[in-house]
Amino acid sequence: MNAKKNTLIIENLSYSYQNGDRTQKILDNINAKFESGKIYAIVGESGSGKTTFLSLVSALDKLQDGDVKYNTESLRNITGQEYRLKYVNIVFQSYNLIKYMTAAENVEVASDFDGRKVDPNKYLEKVGITEEEGKRLIGKLSGGQQQRVAIARALASNSPIIMADEPTGNLDEDTEEKIIEIFRDLAHKDNKIVIIVTHSRQVAKKADKVLTLRRGKLQ
Amino acid sequence: MFRNMLKRSWLSIKRKLGRTVILTLIFFMMANLVLAAFIIKSAVSAQMDYAKSTLGGTISIQADMGAIRENQEEEMKNGSDPSKMFKSMSRPSVNVNTANEIVTTYTDYIKDYSYEISVSANSYNLETVETKSFGGRGGSMMGGMPNMGNFFGGANADDDSSEATLDSDITIYGINAYAYIDGVDDETITIKDGTYFDEDSTDSVMVSYEFAELNSLKVGDTFKIKNIYTEKSISLTVIGIYDTSSERANANTMYMNTETAAKFFDTDEYNNGNYAVGDVKFYMINSDKADEFVEKVNAEFVELSENNLKFAVDTSEYDSLSSSIESVGGFADTILIIVIIAAIIIITLIVTINVKDRRYEIGVLMSLGASKKNVIGQIATELLIIGTLGFALASVTGTVFATSLGNDILESQATASSKQSERNFGRPGAMMGGMPGGFNGGSRNSSSKSDIPDMPDGTAPNMKDIIGGRDSKKKELDINAELLDYLLLFVTGYLVIVVALILPSVSIMRYQPKEILAGKE
Numbered sequence: 001m002n003a004k005k006n007t008l009i010i011e012n013l014s015y016s017y018q019n020g021d022r023t024q025k026i027l028d029n030i031n032a033k034f035e036s037g038k039i040y041a042i043v044g045e046s047g048s049g050k051t052t053f054l055s056l057v058s059a060l061d062k063l064q065d066g067d068v069k070y071n072t073e074s075l076r077n078i079t080g081q082e083y084r085l086k087y088v089n090i091v092f093q094s095y096n097l098i099k100y101m102t103a104a105e106n107v108e109v110a111s112d113f114d115g116r117k118v119d120p121n122k123y124l125e126k127v128g129i130t131e132e133e134g135k136r137l138i139g140k141l142s143g144g145q146q147q148r149v150a151i152a153r154a155l156a157s158n159s160p161i162i163m164a165d166e167p168t169g170n171l172d173e174d175t176e177e178k179i180i181e182i183f184r185d186l187a188h189k190d191n192k193i194v195i196i197v198t199h200s201r202q203v204a205k206k207a208d209k210v211l212t213l214r215r216g217k218l219q
Numbered sequence: 220m221f222r223n224m225l226k227r228s229w230l231s232i233k234r235k236l237g238r239t240v241i242l243t244l245i246f247f248m249m250a251n252l253v254l255a256a257f258i259i260k261s262a263v264s265a266q267m268d269y270a271k272s273t274l275g276g277t278i279s280i281q282a283d284m285g286a287i288r289e290n291q292e293e294e295m296k297n298g299s300d301p302s303k304m305f306k307s308m309s310r311p312s313v314n315v316n317t318a319n320e321i322v323t324t325y326t327d328y329i330k331d332y333s334y335e336i337s338v339s340a341n342s343y344n345l346e347t348v349e350t351k352s353f354g355g356r357g358g359s360m361m362g363g364m365p366n367m368g369n370f371f372g373g374a375n376a377d378d379d380s381s382e383a384t385l386d387s388d389i390t391i392y393g394i395n396a397y398a399y400i401d402g403v404d405d406e407t408i409t410i411k412d413g414t415y416f417d418e419d420s421t422d423s424v425m426v427s428y429e430f431a432e433l434n435s436l437k438v439g440d441t442f443k444i445k446n447i448y449t450e451k452s453i454s455l456t457v458i459g460i461y462d463t464s465s466e467r468a469n470a471n472t473m474y475m476n477t478e479t480a481a482k483f484f485d486t487d488e489y490n491n492g493n494y495a496v497g498d499v500k501f502y503m504i505n506s507d508k509a510d511e512f513v514e515k516v517n518a519e520f521v522e523l524s525e526n527n528l529k530f531a532v533d534t535s536e537y538d539s540l541s542s543s544i545e546s547v548g549g550f551a552d553t554i555l556i557i558v559i560i561a562a563i564i565i566i567t568l569i570v571t572i573n574v575k576d577r578r579y580e581i582g583v584l585m586s587l588g589a590s591k592k593n594v595i596g597q598i599a600t601e602l603l604i605i606g607t608l609g610f611a612l613a614s615v616t617g618t619v620f621a622t623s624l625g626n627d628i629l630e631s632q633a634t635a636s637s638k639q640s641e642r643n644f645g646r647p648g649a650m651m652g653g654m655p656g657g658f659n660g661g662s663r664n665s666s667s668k669s670d671i672p673d674m675p676d677g678t679a680p681n682m683k684d685i686i687g688g689r690d691s692k693k694k695e696l697d698i699n700a701e702l703l704d705y706l707l708l709f710v711t712g713y714l715v716i717v718v719a720l721i722l723p724s725v726s727i728m729r730y731q732p733k734e735i736l737a738g739k740e
Contacts, residue, residue, distance in 0.1 A: 060586060060733035080732075085588025096583045096736060100234035112223040113588045137234075157587065 006036040006071055006160050008057070008193050013066035014216075015052055026052045028216030030066070036160060039187040039194040041207035048213040050197040051165060057195070058090050058163045059083040070161065085113055089159040093166035095146040097138045103149045104134035110157035123152040127182050144175035151182050155190070162186055164196045168203060180206045224593065228600040239605055242569060246609025246712065247616075249562040252554060253711055254617035257704040259551035266544045276506035276534035278513060280313050280499040283529040287311075290527065311526045312495035315481075319492070321501070321516055328512040330504045334496035336393035336480040340444045340473075343452075345436075347388040348429045348470035389444055390472045393480020397425065400474060402465060413438035413459030416476050423458035423479065429470040431460045444473075446483040453482050506534040559715060566602070566719035574598065574723045581727065582735030595724045602716045610712045617708075618700050 015027040026049040034040055044050050055061040057068055059080035068075040070087045078086075089110070090096075097106045107120035124134045127148035138146060147167060154162050164183065168176035180203055187194040187208070196203055204210045212219050232239050315334065322332050394400055397415030402408035412431075416423045426436060436442070438457050445452035455475065463470075477496070481489050488494045503509050513530045517523065574581070581594050 055733045058586075060736065061731070081585065081588060081590050084586060090586050090736075092736060096579070096586065098580050098583060101230055105230060109227070109584070110587055112227065113220065113590075113593060115220055153587075 004036075004191075006191075006193065008034040008161055008195075009067075009069040010034075010057065010218075011067045011069065013053075013056060013063070013068065015049070015056060015061075015064050025216050027056070027213075030216075030218045032211065032218055034161075034193045034195060036193045037187055037191045038208040039184055039196065039206070041204040041210045042195060042197045042213060042218070043199065043204050043210060044213035046199075049216060050213050053213060053218070054090075054163050054165050054195070054197045058088045058161075060090070087159055088161045088163055089154040089157040091147070091150050091154050091162065091164040091167045093169040095138075095143075095150045097146055097149055097153075099138050102135050102137055103129060103141060103145070103152075104131075106138060106149055107134075107153045107156045110153045114158070116158070118156045120152070120156065123156045124149065126155060126185075127152045128178070143170050144172070144179070147171060147175070147179055148182070151179070151186075155186065159192075161193045161195070164194070164198075166198055166200075167196060168198070168200055173202070176200065176202060220593075224597050224600060228597050228604060231597070231601055232604055238573060242566075242602070242605045243609045243612070245562070245565055245569070246606045247612050249558060249565075249715070250610045250613030250708055250712055251617045251620050252558040253562075254613055254700060254704060254708050255620065256551045256555035256558065257707050257711075258700050259554070260548060261701060261704055263544055263548035263551065266547075267541060270537055270540050270544060276503045276509045276532060276537055278501045278503060278509055279531050279533070280318075280523065280528050281531045282311050283524070283527045286524075286527045286529070311528050312497070313499045313523075313528065314492075315494055315496045316492045317520060317522070318496055318499050321520060324519070325501075325512060325516065328504060328508055329501045331502035333395045333399045333498070333500045333502075334477055335498040336391075336477050336494075336496055338391035338393070338480055338483040339447045340389045340391050340483065341447050342389055342442065342444045345389075345430075345434045345442055345444075348427070348433055350469050350471065388471060390469055391444070391446075391480055391483060392472055392474050393477040394474070395477060397459075397474065402463065402468075407465045408461050408463045408468075411460045411462040413457065416458050416474065418476055418478065420458055420476055421479060422453065422455055422482075423475060424455040425459040425461050425474040426457055427468070427470040427472065428460050428462045430473075431457070436460075449483065449485050451483055451485065453479070455479070503534075506537040509534060559711065562715050563719050566715065567722050570598065570602065570719055570723040571726060574726055578730070578735050581730055582732045585730070585732040586736060591728055591730070595720070595727055598723065598727075599716070599720055602720065603713065606712050606716050607709075610709055614700075614705055614708065 010030055010032040013027055013030040014025070016023050016025040018024075030053070042050055042053065052061070056063060059068075059075055062080070063075060070083075073087075075083050084090075097103075098109065101109070103124060104120035107123050108118060111118040121131050121134055124131070129145060129148055129152065133141065133145065138149070141149065147170075151167075162183070167183070168179050171179060183194050183196060184206060186192045196207065198204060313334075318332070318334055322329055392400075396417040397403060397410075400408060410425075411428050413425070416425060431437065434442075436457055438460065440457045441454055442457075443452050443454045455473070461474070481494060484494045501512075503512065509532045513532060516530065523529075577598075584594055584597075585591070
């Protein structure tokens, strides 16, 4: 059975910083199309604008020029908060979990704002976290476990787009391998659009498509 | 959604115990002080009502000297008959029937009243104490009284102080009850032996210690004295022996109730109630209504003004006490304002620091699709839960703390109030709205008798004993938190939280998830 193809379309996306009197262009008229069921790796040198690209596409930052569309829904027509709530979930290098909550509670938070009720253990199990581990406060888990919890939260959010910013940056090779597999499953089995911003060749190798950001252009 | 927010708030409260305890303590302390301020304010209000009821003001009937002078000048201009002029110069008096009618007509305004009767008398076989001068209580009342019709009490008190002598040896001083005598309040006059008289103590007399010593009189002895003008004699029984520390006191003054003193008048006058009473005072239920009372009485009893009499309103005791109590109310207001401002500042600072500390958590929630309202709502919910806990705890301890604090602050006022109230409440003849009865055999209201403590045999009562009811009355000054105080506490507390949230909320509204999370990265 063919799953429905959802697309994330980037149109003429440009972004620049004001650095004193000088305007520094970070992203220069980027056009791209991301499809569901695929995992994308965006690579590039430090300062090439990878994180800026991720912030714009995930609506953490406001668009300057160009547009971001999920299927036909333009980011310009809805608020960033609505866009994040409906379409995007982000996995950060530093996991961004809420420290006073347990692993399970962190996963549950993903559905706090859309009115759904989720079973956190279902998602934790998918990323290899046991129910017992799910009851632990975040600080009691290892880095790899925390990243898995962050991914489980992304899964529980039911967002069609998963953006990840250096998700394996703090992890050892074995754990990195396992995390990449989870992301691949998210794309291939759960039919999500997975975009990973990374420096890691290992991650890039496992991606279905690798895009390079250089001098503000996505190639 | 709200349930999720409540859940997150509860988790934050439960897991961040240190912050929760600090905030709870702050709310708890604030609530105690706010409750104290509210209780003091309630107490002040109650005290004011209490003061109004106990120190409702005194209205006395006095000679209108201005009117008398005007009449005299008019008579002189018109070259009137000297006998008429003399009549116009004579001081006006209040007939006992008029006074009684005012009392019975205006029971809504008057809680008590007092009249005085003075009679110059001689004894048949008793010696009188040689006095240094003719000042003092009895003497001042009696000295220049050529006839009973020219009696007008306190207004002429100073006129006679310089006179050296008179034909009478003894001054009979009739007043409703012992406690009304000037000097009893400040204990210038005390009971050395026996007991006091009240409205029911017919034919009883209190004599001075010197007079009793001179004549070997003791409690229970009977003697006879006569009015020097009417020659009417009455047999009196010594009910008590008083002592006085006043140098101006006349040791030959005898005190008795008005009923007994009135018997020295002509029989016809006494029976018809056609005699003058002096120093007529009406004790008001509410000082605010003093002017209204005067207006009504003046309208109904026109003969008073025609007879050159006027009303003098004295609410000084109430005014003095109320200003004192109001200052406590002002103090409570100041406490309330300071506490509220301090609480707002402290809570604002704590929440602002807390929000800054939770910046990252806020960024995460926003990245998950939480709106800024969701975030502010969660923080507000946490504060409201912690605040409710602090306020609830304060409601338990505050009843003790705030009441104690309130009582301490009000103590001086309460003491002053008690002292003042003694004068009115302690009066054995207090009418308290009842029918005063007449001087001519009318039934006397003796309800206030219950306020008078029974004296142990052989023990001379002092002022506190006579005041009776003092302790029970003082209970009315005790202050306690009422439901409204608690309600106000919670409302104020929640308002403080809302105001304290303004600044942190502005800060949250300016948060951009990218800046927060990029900073973290």
